[in-house]
Amino acid sequence: MVSKVQLPEEDSVEVLRNILAERRNYRQFYDRIAHDLVAQAEIFIEQNGNPLMLTPLDLNDYTDCEEEASQRKKSLIGLYSPKKGKLPFLQLEAIRKRNGLVVCPSCGEPGRPRTLDHYLPKDMFPELSVLLLNLTPMCDWCQGEKLTGYITEDGKKRYIHPYFDDVDRPLFSITFTTPFATPSIHISVNEELPEELSLLVKSHLEGIDFLNRFKEHFKTRYISVLRRAKASRENESESLWCLFSIFLEMEEEKSINSWDAVLYRSILANDELMGYLENDPLPEYL
Structure with missing residues (x-):
C-alpha cells in the first residue's frame, strides 16, 4: 500500500510563480488571480494538502462574467499540459518518469508508476493544477479507480497524501x-x-x-x-x-x-x- 514519496526537487511555489509570470495569453486574468493563487498554494503546503482546510477559489472573482470564468478554468487546467520547453514540462516529466519508485505509492503494487494524480482534483481546484506538491506518482490502476471525491460522506479526508502523511510504518x-x-x-x-x-x-x-x-x-x-x-x-x-x-x-x-x-x-x-x-x-x- 502507500509509501512515503520524496518531495519534488524544485520549490513548488517558486515554480508556480514562474509559470504565472510566463503567461502571455489572458494576462489580465493572471494578474488578477496571481496573488490569491499563490496564497492558495501556500495554504495547501502549510496544511499538508488537507482538503478540509481548503476552499476552491471562485474564478468569478477574477473575471467579468460566468462565461469568462468557465474559459479561464480551462486555461488553468491547461497549464498541466505544457508544450516541450515551457514550464512546467520538465518538472512534470521528472515526477512522472524519474521518481525512483519501484512500487505505486498509492497502493503498493509492484512496478514503476508512470502517471501523475492530482491529489486535489484539478476540476475542483484548477488553481492547483500545476502545483508540484499536488501531483503524486501513481499507477494506471489507481488512477482509474481513485474517485474525484476527496472528502468522505461524513466530512473527513478521503485519501492518503504520500508526500505529507505518516505512512512509513506497516499500515x-x-x-x-x-x-x-x-x-x-x-x-x-x-x-x-x-x-x-x-x-x-x-x-x-x-x-x-x-x-x-x-x-x-x-x-x-x-x-x-x-x-x-x-x-x-x-x-x-x-x-x-x-x-x-x-x-x-x-x-x-x-x-x-x-x-x-x-x-x-x-x-x-x-x-x-x-x-x-x-x-x-x-x-x-x-
Missing part, C-alpha cells in the same frame, strides 16, 4: 481464512495506528478498490508460497521462517507496504498458517 495486514490450501483473504488495518490515520487508511483502501485488486495478485503469489514450503521440506537445512524473513526484508526495501511485504509480514505473523506451511499436507498439484 495493514492480510488475514487468512481456512482452508489454508486455498485461503480467502481480508484486510485488517493495524490496530496500533492512531484512530485518525486508521480511518484514513480504511477510506483510502476502499477508494482505490485495493482488496479486489490484491486478491488477483494473491492467487499467483500464494501458489509460490506453497511451492516454497514444499521445497523447504525437501531441503531440511532450509528454514521456511528464515526464508520468508529474508523475502520480507527484501520487499520492505522497496516499500514497507509493498504488496509482497504485506503478504510475507502477514504470513509470518500467523502461527497457524506457518504451522500449516511447515508441517501439514500440501496440495498435490504443486
